[in-house]
Amino acid sequence: MAAALPAAIGATEAGTDNDDDDLKRAIAESMRMAHEQQEAALTTPGARVEAGMVVVPNVGDAAPLSILEAEYAAGDHGALWAAKLRALSARYVAIRRVRGDGNCFYRSLWMGYMERLLALPVAERRRFWEEEVPSLVSTMRAHLPDDERRHAFVTLGETFARSACALCNVPDSAPDSAAGAADAALEEYAEARVLLEAGIEHCGAENAEMLVRALGQMRRTGPSPALEAEGVALAWPGKGDESKYAAGETRFERLSAPAWPNDCPRGTYYPTGHAAIAVSTTPVLPPDECAWVVSQAERVAKERWMSDHSDATKKGADMIWTKGFPDRLWLREVPGLVEWFEHRLRTRLFPMLQSLYPEAIPTADVLRCHDAFISRYTSEGMNSLEVHQDTTDFTFTIALNPSSEYEGGGTLFPNVRPADADNAQPFANHVAAPEVGCVVSFPGRLHHGGHPITSGVRYIIPLFIYLDRNKLTDRERGYLLHEAGIVPAAPAGLDVFSKHLNAQR
Ligand SMILES: O=C(O)CCC(=O)C(=O)O
């Protein structure tokens, strides 16, 4: 500890002997106090020693209020403390110790709100967050004495808000993750996931039904071990082809939308409607690979195409769906498809997306694809997808079969025009109908739909793409919990099944 004394304290030899003695006593006293504080801190649950100093968690574990009784029983004001504790016990069941570092008040306040939020039913939770928290924030702000403190309060609030969003936006019914909807409403997907896992760890799965449900859409189970082994052994087409995506060799038509819809809760990384849509007119993926994907899916799936046609309870989190979805089959259910897809995400599809939207996507390695499936439109079954918004950063579709195999189809955009059109040209309906191996990409918030097919079968892979905020900001996964002094559950719970297909860092 002596080595840590500031130089200024050691440099007082010029003073008188008395000064010197006083100073020595003062130093000894402050060292004794510091030592005592450190010893006391060491008994705080969750305390750890870093570089010789005891570091207590920002927010400690919940402990029964009764622990305070022992602490305050002795001393002159024991009776007063006992009365205060009785009053506290009438309203609270537990306490958490919060590190006293200047931010402790704000941290306690936000943590308290988070905790109350978790205890509420889902519908209540949203109202609580949307109505009560803003009113609290404005009252608090008005009472804070200076800008610095107002800033500290709001910044910390925003940190908690990001995680709280994860808990508020959870729809009541099990959300349909296939639509890429509910989960994308989370500003910070990876963080929300860690947070929910930690919540479950904390409450126990049996008491955390809602959290488990919320996580259900994020908790990806990989292929079964047998299927994975089969996939790895398979000689899927393109295996070993490391040739890079050559931006100059693929042609695109660009289309513009007038402006972003204002019902756009998640916002978008794409700043303008200009050239928001890109439709490739030359293949991004080799057509023979697409044909293999379809044949593999049909061979394996047969009657396993999953239909949730007309199930009125299965609406997306945005409550925009009134009709069912086309048939779908998860890639992970078909041997070799995950391996093939991962390979193409890395070698072609992510580099392509990055080169189309360089202002929004700094590097391809911040891109994440949140699981993936094949959609199958049939003229006699589900032949279309109503106009909707995806809550993704970007969405794109890959056409898996030639347009000669169906009539109609394509991705419908209700209100667009060519990017190079002059301003007088009105915006209008447009159907982008890419050939096999070609893609249609756009910021997911842009209104779009699956145009009806009138005969045949149309296969696509829609890709729901997110920018990994942790990666963008260079933050470790779980930093929100760490900031709150909670140690996240072991990553074993984060059953990610692939590097590119999920929010794993
Ligand atoms: O069929 C299409 O091209 C659109 C698909 C789509 O928007 C979706 O699956 O979210």
Ligand SMILES: [Fe+2]
């Ligand atoms: Fe969509």
